[in-house]
Amino acid sequence: MKGEKVKKIIKTINIDVDKCNGCRACELICSAFHAQPKYSSNNPGRSRIRVIRDPLRDVYVPVYAGEYTPAECTGRDKYTIDGKEYEECAFCRASCPSRDVFKEPDSGLPLKCDMCESDPPLEEPMCVQWCLNDALTYEEREEEVEEEVEQEELEIGLEALADKFGLDKIVDTIVRMSESKKA
Amino acid sequence: MRYAETGFNLEIDLSRGSIERVETDPRLMELYFGGLGTNAKILWDRVPPEVEPFSPDNLLIFSTGLLCGTPAIGANRTIVSTLSPQTLLMAYSMMGGFFAPELKYAGYDKVIIRGKSPNLVYLWINNDKVEIRDASHLQGKGASETAELILQELKEPKAQVAAIGLAGENRVYMASIEHGRSSASRLGIGAVMGDKGIKAIAVRGTKDIDIARPDEFIELCNEVLEYIKARDDNPIPGVMPILAGLGSPQEMKIHDEKWHTTSFMWGNARTRRRDFWTEEIEEKWREIQESVRTRLISCYNCPMKCGAIISIPGISTYMMKCYSKLTYTMAAYSDLDFGFKIAQRATEYGVDGFSTPQAMAFALELYEAGILTDQDMPGMPSDTEGRFYWLLDRIVRREGIGDMLANGTYWAAQKIGKGAEEYAHNNIKKHEQLPLKLGMLNPVYFLMYCTGEKINITQIEGQFPQEPFPTREEREAFVKDWIQVPDEKFKQYFLDWEPRGEHSNPYYPTVQMSCEIVDWMEMMHYIDDALGMCAGLSSFPLKPPYHIHNYPAFISSATGIDIDEAGLSQVAKRNRTLVRAVNIRRGMRREDEKPPEDHWKKRFPELEEKLLDEYYKFKGWNTEGIPTKESLHELALDYVSEDFIKRGILRDTETIPTKATSKEKEKKEGGGSGP
Numbered sequence A: 001m002k003g004e005k006v007k008k009i010i011k012t013i014n015i016d017v018d019k020c021n022g023c024r025a026c027e028l029i030c031s032a033f034h035a036q037p038k039y040s041s042n043n044p045g046r047s048r049i050r051v052i053r054d055p056l057r058d059v060y061v062p063v064y065a066g067e068y069t070p071a072e073c074t075g076r077d078k079y080t081i082d083g084k085e086y087e088e089c090a091f092c093r094a095s096c097p098s099r100d101v102f103k104e105p106d107s108g109l110p111l112k113c114d115m116c117e118s119d120p121p122l123e124e125p126m127c128v129q130w131c132l133n134d135a136l137t138y139e140e141r142e143e144e145v146e147e148e149v150e151q152e153e154l155e156i157g158l159e160a161l162a163d164k165f166g167l168d169k170i171v172d173t174i175v176r177m178s179e180s181k182k183a
Numbered sequence B: 001m002r003y004a005e006t007g008f009n010l011e012i013d014l015s016r017g018s019i020e021r022v023e024t025d026p027r028l029m030e031l032y033f034g035g036l037g038t039n040a041k042i043l044w045d046r047v048p049p050e051v052e053p054f055s056p057d058n059l060l061i062f063s064t065g066l067l068c069g070t071p072a073i074g075a076n077r078t079i080v081s082t083l084s085p086q087t088l089l090m091a092y093s094m095m096g097g098f099f100a101p102e103l104k105y106a107g108y109d110k111v112i113i114r115g116k117s118p119n120l121v122y123l124w125i126n127n128d129k130v131e132i133r134d135a136s137h138l139q140g141k142g143a144s145e146t147a148e149l150i151l152q153e154l155k156e157p158k159a160q161v162a163a164i165g166l167a168g169e170n171r172v173y174m175a176s177i178e179h180g181r182s183s184a185s186r187l188g189i190g191a192v193m194g195d196k197g198i199k200a201i202a203v204r205g206t207k208d209i210d211i212a213r214p215d216e217f218i219e220l221c222n223e224v225l226e227y228i229k230a231r232d233d234n235p236i237p238g239v240m241p242i243l244a245g246l247g248s249p250q251e252m253k254i255h256d257e258k259w260h261t262t263s264f265m266w267g268n269a270r271t272r273r274r275d276f277w278t279e280e281i282e283e284k285w286r287e288i289q290e291s292v293r294t295r296l297i298s299c300y301n302c303p304m305k306c307g308a309i310i311s312i313p314g315i316s317t318y319m320m321k322c323y324s325k326l327t328y329t330m331a332a333y334s335d336l337d338f339g340f341k342i343a344q345r346a347t348e349y350g351v352d353g354f355s356t357p358q359a360m361a362f363a364l365e366l367y368e369a370g371i372l373t374d375q376d377m378p379g380m381p382s383d384t385e386g387r388f389y390w391l392l393d394r395i396v397r398r399e400g401i402g403d404m405l406a407n408g409t410y411w412a413a414q415k416i417g418k419g420a421e422e423y424a425h426n427n428i429k430k431h432e433q434l435p436l437k438l439g440m441l442n443p444v445y446f447l448m449y450c451t452g453e454k455i456n457i458t459q460i461e462g463q464f465p466q467e468p469f470p471t472r473e474e475r476e477a478f479v480k481d482w483i484q485v486p487d488e489k490f491k492q493y494f495l496d497w498e499p500r501g502e503h504s505n506p507y508y509p510t511v512q513m514s515c516e517i518v519d520w521m522e523m524m525h526y527i528d529d530a531l532g533m534c535a536g537l538s539s540f541p542l543k544p545p546y547h548i549h550n551y552p553a554f555i556s557s558a559t560g561i562d563i564d565e566a567g568l569s570q571v572a573k574r575n576r577t578l579v580r581a582v583n584i585r586r587g588m589r590r591e592d593e594k595p596p597e598d599h600w601k602k603r604f605p606e607l608e609e610k611l612l613d614e615y616y617k618f619k620g621w622n623t624e625g626i627p628t629k630e631s632l633h634e635l636a637l638d639y640v641s642e643d644f645i646k647r648g649i650l651r652d653t654e655t656i657p658t659k660a661t662s663k664e665k666e667k668k669e670g671g672g673s674g675p
Helices: A025-033 A148-167 A169-182 B026-032 B033-046 B099-106 B145-156 B186-195 B214-233 B260-264 B277-290 B324-331 B338-351 B355-368 B384-397 B403-404 B408-416 B445-450 B473-482 B487-498 B510-533 B553-557 B564-587 B603-617 B630-632 B638-646 B662-670
Strands: A005-015 A049-054 A059-064 A135-145 B008-014 B020-023 B060-064 B077-083 B090-095 B111-115 B121-126 B129-134 B158-162 B177-179 B182-184 B198-204 B295-296 B307-310 B318-321 B436-442 B601-602
Touching: A005 A059, A025 A049, A025 B295, A025 B603, A049 B318, A059 B158, A148 A169, B008 B129, B020 B129, B020 B145, B026 B033, B026 B564, B033 B060, B033 B077, B033 B408, B033 B510, B033 B564, B060 B099, B060 B324, B077 B099, B077 B186, B090 B177, B090 B186, B090 B277, B090 B553, B090 B564, B099 B121, B099 B158, B099 B198, B121 B145, B129 B601, B145 B158, B145 B177, B145 B436, B158 B182, B214 B553, B260 B324, B307 B338, B318 B324, B318 B338, B324 B338, B324 B355, B338 B384, B338 B564, B355 B403, B403 B408, B445 B510, B445 B603, B473 B487, B487 B510, B510 B553, B510 B603, B553 B564, B564 B630, B564 B638, B630 B638
Parallel strands: B008 B111, B121 B198, B436 B601
Antiparallel strands: A005 A135, A049 A059, B008 B020, B060 B077, B060 B111, B077 B090, B090 B182, B121 B129, B158 B177, B158 B198, B177 B182, B295 B307, B307 B318
8 A cells, every 4th residue: 555645744842951940830831721621720730741850960851741651661761961860761751650740640640742732723832832941942844754654553553452352342443433423 | 619829728736746727718818818918917816925936836837929829920939937036026038949839739828837846857748648757867967958858758859848957956046948949048937947846848739729710810921921021131221230130130140240249348247349340350250150050040930040050069069049149258258169169058057148147257357356255266267268167167056156146146246245236237126137338328228128027128129220320311211111110100200310419319209209119119029928929020120020000910810809909009008017016016116117327328317217207107107116096997907906905005095106115125135045
């Protein structure tokens, strides 16, 4: 199957840790933006961005919440950069069982950065707008990608699921999901 | 549903080891907002004037402000209130950082501590779970060392810690409470914390703070951010660099210290060095500052970078802010390098960077004058820097001469005698002031120095320029976008204020104008201190983003109560009056309200009397500075006048000035012994 070339917008938040002043406004405004109704409350504990701060060791790293994963990694990573040691898994975006970040404090449900998706769309995610020190900046660029790649990804994913649950169950589920979507 | 505030206080009784979560009356928020306002109310209600600072009945209150933990930029101050061992009056020191918002997220507006713990303990507040934990292993540890150890012990790197060092443990009157890059330093509140046997408070919170009208509120926050950006791009011309922008004076960012080093006094607030700042010094100081400063840092939810991480080879990294880089430097007639080095030790010990260097410079003056001798200073090194370290080590341990100096210059001089009183020359109400000695009396500053309840000029001054601009053109340019004035008349006052001639100090601004200017500046500080807003974005710098015209909308949309400018100014006045009432009940009177004798060379006794008379009248106080029954009634503070009448401080039918009773006087003069 030959895929067609399609245009895709790549959204990037550039993180310049040297410019971070550790104020955590990004955490605050993220949680306020995602409150229901919007801005009705805030709680950095619910934020999808977290500033890893260790002032006396000059560690200031904003990290965004990525995918949820049900499994822990077999190993843990610890980085040392320019003589500064970063906590275990510091740069990892995953919401995973090995730590309590990127989870709702009350329910434990995983959190994930959605680039402040909203209608109408924002010019920039709120964390970027509230970072006056430009530790966080935003850029979009267009890239051409072959659809085929995605197709491959889908197949790999489905194969993994079929291995786990059996192909019949997957088919049943897809049928049920598409019917409930129609209804 | 409570908005902006949590509606709960944490009541800790250290004598009994009890912990209670107590719901507060929502009406208190409408009357006093929170922060300093409700702290003053609690101290008035629960701490009678007979209570000594080091009594189990004294309260130590850690309070958030009303807007702390909301998205309001810069609302991060913790307001700590208690009775000061140094002045024997109310103390309300404040600190920025991250403590107050974290406490709000944990579900509390205040932590109110009473009693005394028999052993050294620390508090661990983790949302609903609150524990009093043993701190015997932290005894003698430095303040930031303690914070580090607690975070490790709790395995909670996201907790925020406020701690005392050795000075607080030993009830040194200039002991501070340290929290990261911030500290609540003035008036000896760290000593009260140490007296209560509490080494630190750690807090972690993951609850929501609610806003009543979110869309309106966030719009206001965005406007403030925009204004900060614009203001950052347009520093105010004609004023010294550290005062041209927002934030607290930008001493960590800017190395140009010409203004401080040539206008402020060196040593024991003695010598002005007009020629100090040379190109050579500038180059050297720039190099020193840049070599030790690792990063500029902020408090919670604030883009200003008023603090810095300081790393000097061979010395533990620490955090610094504002003016403390110069206080030790200048008190010791030394160099910036020394200032950065000794400040590290002072921060770990937990001492006030204003009073401590002055107490040390005072001691060295007494030594040079022969009032203190080698017997008093056994083993003291011969170089000034070495002597400063030597004295600091003794003050925080209350060893030998350090025991006297630990009570501050006023009490130390009383005890040393032999004319030492003359050397404790820079105090107001027994508290060390900025080392500033000037020529011509400034009527506005005269009033602020005399009557400020914080007993610290930087907590009153701000909105109105400190001195007239040289030319009319410059003044006209300044007032053009001066939107913060409560009334257009202030622009005229400033336009007509000249450096010399008929319209200059001390007779211009006139007495009436001076009262109005002080009232405005004071009002803004009292609003900030109730909201937990940093003065650096509001009451302190010229042309700040927060002011009397946008605050009502902030408070209304955050809390859901509807308040206008008049209502806001009424709350500020109520809070200001209540803090004064606490002090009046403790014996403070007109005779205490004076600047250091030598603050200005040119003094005008008649004018000064008139300034105080008119200012008191303007405030609704009698000639002794006591709020009258009528003015208290207008502020819904009838409970204060009832108490005043019962105690004979006011008379029921009239408002005749009442002198402090002999018992109150005795107490004022008698206190102040070390442990």
